[in-house]
Amino acid sequence: MNFIVTGGAGFIGSHIADHLIEQNHSVTVIDNFHATKLENLSRFTNKIEILDMDILDYEKLRNVVKNADGVFHEAALTLVQESFTKQKEYHDVNVTGTENILKLAKEFGFKVVYASSSSVYGNTKKVPIKEDAERKPLNPYGNTKLEDEYLAEKYSKLGVPIIGLRYFNVYGPRQNIAYAGVITKFLENIANRKTPIINGDGLQIRDFVYVGDVAKANLIAMESKVNFAFVNIGTGIALSINDLANIIIKASGLAIKPVHGPPLEGDVRTSQADVSLAKKLLNWKAETKLEDWLNETVQQIMKN
Template sequence: MHFVVTGGAGFVGSHLVKLLVEEGHKITVIDNLHKGKKENLASVINKIEFQKIDIRDYESMKKVLKNIDGVFHQAALTVVQDSFSRPEEYFDVNVCGTENIFKLANENKFKVVYASSSSVYGHKLETPIAEDVERNPINPYGKTKLETEHLVEKYSKLNAEIIGLRYFNVFGIGQTPDYAGVITKFLDRIRIGKAPIIFGNGLQIRDFIHVEDVAKANLLAMESNSSNLIVNIGTGNAISILELANMMINTSGLKIEPIFAEALEGDIEKSHADISQARKHFNWEPKIELQDWLTEILKK
């Protein structure tokens, strides 16, 4: 089948492209290379078509998004703290750019699986978090993702086939060390013998999901008979940031203690997924354990 992956040179996108190539699909990657890098696709670059396009460019998108079987929409601006200083740009890329894809999906009758975010939930006292709880994002990034979910409702009524995946905290090789990549940030310091820096008291809980499990969830969502739904993609397991730091320190064998710094603006306290809907609709199950991955990475 012929699939398009937007943001395909980015972290999640590049892992997804490699999986799709392995599965024998024809792939076109769309990326403006603002954050993504072609080097992320080095192992498959001769097996795919690459188009340097900004998803906000409707006419260019229209030329590519025809005679295809589906779009995996990963392109977005994603750094929570950055979104406070650039809210208009975040809206333009994440909402207007996404609407271009949904509009073309409706016109040209292809299915879309796209990246939403657990940021849509905001602060939640009760965990794990199911999809039907109230959505109340506390930062501009989360608000843009909530707007895309409203677009799903709008275009689903027009019979467009769309599935949204609310990613929790994705980790893995190739991630840039922005705060969403707290594991990557901790790794970068531990590898040079420095203590990880924790923003806040470290009691924030997170649900860390490996990027390869996220890529597989995208593929299974596309292959499923489901559409017009939005589901959580996490592990269903929670760990605090302090526990994570200590786990990584212990695994490394270093004799250091975490450093604490001022909490970050827009940082939520609890993020822990109920993944029963992903299991039900896609027969998907996360495979990669955080501790196993850390042991492999830190023992190298």
């Protein structure tokens, strides 16, 4: 199949591109390299068509996607804190850019699997969070992802096959600060033999899901007969930020304790997925265990 990955040089997009190549698909990556790196695609550079292009350039986009069998739409601005100060830019890229993809999907008839986010939920009353929970984002980034869901609903009614995968906290190789990963920040501190800094009291709950599992979920969603859904992509396992810091410190063997800084604006308190719909609709389940991956990664870091 001939697939396109927008934001395909980014953290999640590059893993989707790798997985597609491993499954013998044709892959074109569209990326403007705003916060992404060509080296993320180094495993299969010779097998992937890479286009330095912006999803806001509608005519160029149209020429590229017209022969696609499906589009994995990962291109987005993702920094929660930055979204407060760059609201127009976040709306342009995350909402207008997404609508460009959906308009073209309607014109050319391809399926779209795109990156939604657990940030659409905000602080929910019930945990684990089911897909039918009320959507009340706490920050402008989350608002753009909610607007994308409204667009998905609209274009689905116009006949576009579309699945929005609500990613929880994705982690793994190639994660950078642009993806705002707490794991990345903690590991960076450990690499510099510094203590992890926790924003707030550390009692925030997160559901960490491995990027390789997320890439598999994307292809399963694309190949499924499901024509419209929003699906949580997480593990269903809750972990506090304090516990995360302690796992990393323990693995490092360093005699340090985490330090607490001020809480972040727009930070969700509790985020844990109910993953039963992913299992039922897509027969997908996360396989990688966070603690195993952390132990292995920290040991590698400590050797350097």
